[in-house]
Amino acid sequence: MPAVENVLVVGAGVAGTGVAILLAQAGVAVDLVEKTPGPTTAGSGITLQGNALRVLRQVGVWDGVRAEGYAFDSLGLRAPDPAGTLLAEIPDARTGGEDLPATVGMPRAELARILIERTAAAGVKIRFGETVTGLEQDRDGVEVTFADGSVSAYDLVIGADGIRSTVRRLVGVDLTVTPVGMGIWRAFGPRPDSVVRTDLYYGGPSFIAGYCPTGENSLYAYIVERAQDRSALSPEERLSTMKHLAQAYHGPWDDIRENLTDASTINYTRFESHVLPAPWNRGRAVLIGDAAHSCPPTLAQGAAMALEDAAVLADLLVTHERVDDVLWDAFTARRFERARTVVEASNQLAGWLLNHERGDVPGLMRTVSDLVTPAA
Template sequence: MRVLVVGGGITGGVLALALAQNNVEVVVAELRETLGGVGHGITLQGNALKAFHAVGVYDELAEHGFAFDKLRMFRADGVQLMEMPAPPMGGDAVPPTMGALRADLAGILARRVREAGVDVRLGTTVTAIDDRGDEVVATLSDGSTETVDLVVGADGIRSAVRSMIGIDVQPKPVGMGIWRVVARRPAAMDSSGVYYGGPKFKAGYTPISDELCYAFLLEENLDRAYVGEHPNGKILKEHGQGYGGVWGEVRDSLADDAIVNYQYIEAILIEGPWHRGRTVVIGDAAHACPPLIAQGAAMCAEDAVVLAEMLTSGAPVDAVLPAFHARRIPRVKMVLDNSLQLAEWEIHPDTPGADPGRIMGQTLGALCAPA
């Protein structure tokens, strides 16, 4: 089997590695000039860690990250409301949760992909897909062509592959934006924490190493000039006033010129088939959820491991693709629907019956089932 993977992020990296480990010839076309990741942090639930364990990168990631087994919820002033144990979604081989730097995860995946013999084409993407029934001839932006058994679009929420195969589903704004920053980890921070009831939608943090943490603030969509990474520490500190406890300690520790990432939060779900012929989209190209349950990377990594498992089972590609969609859609739709419900409650906190803790607990409990 020969597979072209378009996109070398978490989804494409895990898929390429899983396939190569099963003797599949893989070409990765990545538009960026490097496979490195952005610098802010990421919260990885146990099911994400299980996927990384399946492709052999968990142990190295664990050397850099910070593992924990609970989530704490606070009032804006720092008074604890509840502590919720993190379910063992990844089984016994991995911890319930881990914080890490995205750049560490991306770097480990990039090196392991190359070590596995994957043909990585940087600064390159697909420009045309010619599906001939029993094979696909893909034209790349460098003018070369690749004849493969399958093309996989792992090229993110604004997937070009999705558009090229005629799936006209576009991401929609959720109505909130997120500030992210890496800072020194206070000694008292030993798990993720989220703060409710303050002047913005929500604040929170995750420890990502012995020395560092990742803090975030959710608020309304701001001017597009804020989008991206900028030395906006002073602005984040101003917007984060009104929160106490450990989050307030992290905020106050930031330099005025600290590098801060701000992004609009968007969501997308292709409810119908994710494939056309021998081309399929997975990960954020097929489903991207708000980061309210910290399941974005997990759903992407699960997609990659499950698709690789099914492709190397001996079943024909044209049977695998619909079966893959049928297996994945109930799980990713549950995560997306519940994440959107949480976002709605955080935008409108006075909604009768709003119960974020219940939704989070039910979702994480359900995700203990195998992917």
């Protein structure tokens, strides 16, 4: 018998929908609230490594992800020279197992749609435009007050509500999110035939220029620069700035740059990072995904770590009979060091770039791949 009968999940990203689906599949009654008015329709693309795909298959959405995304099994390294010379094509580790691709790129909005549809089909009750404003708990459960004034009781509250987590604040966790010192330009657009995998260009006037195919007819492209305040730029100025930065990169970037015409597809964000010290629970409220840890996307493991959190937490709640220290100690043992190592490695790569150090990038990637290949 599961340790919980009814659960509230706060946040409808990959961590929140993932854990909601897995618990509902096991017969747990799950409510999910999301403060935005509906499923994500904006954003560019997302890179899903094999260990993320492993969990997506577990929650029953692999067929949809495979159909909507673009799978590939290698990583290209290119020079920031006039030809965009391909320096190496490296076979990528199949961290989800040999029966899954190494990587799938897909539009963020499509992944959100697929997960929300699966969440609803699993019987989860979803409320958009809603969030929590108060949590009162004792040893047996949590009384939750919502923004609409309603109150409900749950055996457990799962905060999967992102880097600015409301649940984290409500349970009294004082945590500092640290700027990494980098900002990223992202664009979503058509995929030219020259783009068949992720290629990374290190160096030139920016730290990284890269791209990832997200479907037969789409990709997202990105350029990482030193962080600065870009908030005053108009959409047209954002487009002009990204095209200007892209002028330094060639090969497939020449095709991509030609297709950068829609200012609405350009966005800019600054990297931040944190790891919540263990334990990630406060009584019967627990934090997962970006609410517990975040890192720059230099190793493309953010979604995978969030999905692994969801899978491990659901497994423990279903296989244990009580919500107690034994359960939380097991959660910490399976998640904390693994997530912290990925965050530290992602920040190490960012640090090398910021300091213009020649670090062992392939070695770092291999270490992380070896870590995340066994299931969490």
